[in-house]
Amino acid sequence: MVAGGGLTSLALDLEAPQDDGHLVAVVADDVTTPxxxxxxLTDPGFLRAYTTSRQFxxxxADPSAQLTVQVRLGEPxxxxxxxxxxLYGLxxxxxxxxxxxxxxxxxxxASELGQSLVSADPSPARVQIDAGQDSAPCR
Structure with a gap:
């Protein structure tokens, strides 16, 4: 965080590099910035809104309190x-x-708790379990 009279930027610590616009930061569900x-983050409107958030x-009040920013996908x-x-041919x-x-x-x-979340077009209605590595390759 950089502050001088007002909040001028927030550097996010993300687990993986991101493409511009893939994610958006959110304050109170209505103020967002890519x-x-x-x-x-340097968007002045977003930073002004963030300074009124509970986290900030x-x-x-307690500089040892960790700052957090809600981040979500830009498009669902x-x-x-x-x-x-x-899954095969991973x-x-x-x-x-x-x-x-x-x-x-x-x-x-994503993958957790014994299930893999996959995106496909079209979305599959039924899948074969244990298709095997010798199954036909994807198009």
Whole structure:
């Protein structure tokens, strides 16, 4: 954080590098700003709104209080949950699955608690579990 008379920037500590505009920072569900790839927030309107947030007010009262910023996707992503064993040909976040017997390329968005969240077009209605590594490749 950089402050001099007023808050002039907030540097976010993100786990992974981001594309410009992929994420947005949010204050009180109505003031947003795109998160740049560097990821330092400098939008004056966003920063003014942030200085009235509970997190910032608590930090002013106790500088040891950690500052947080809510971050969300700029555009929603439709995902479906599938068993991890339905995926094959995994390469980074790209994978395949058999949807109604047809190989379908998918992007793995997240995985937890025994399910993988994948994005695909079209979204699969049914998937084959344990399709196997020798299944037909995706188109």
């Amino acid at each position: 998160v740049p790839s560097d990821p330092v 007010v608590a930090h002013r 992503v439709r995902v479906v949950a599938v068993p991890p064993s339905a 390469d980074g976040t790209a994978a395949c699955l058999l949807a109604d017997g047809v190989p379908l390329p998918v992007e793995v968005v």
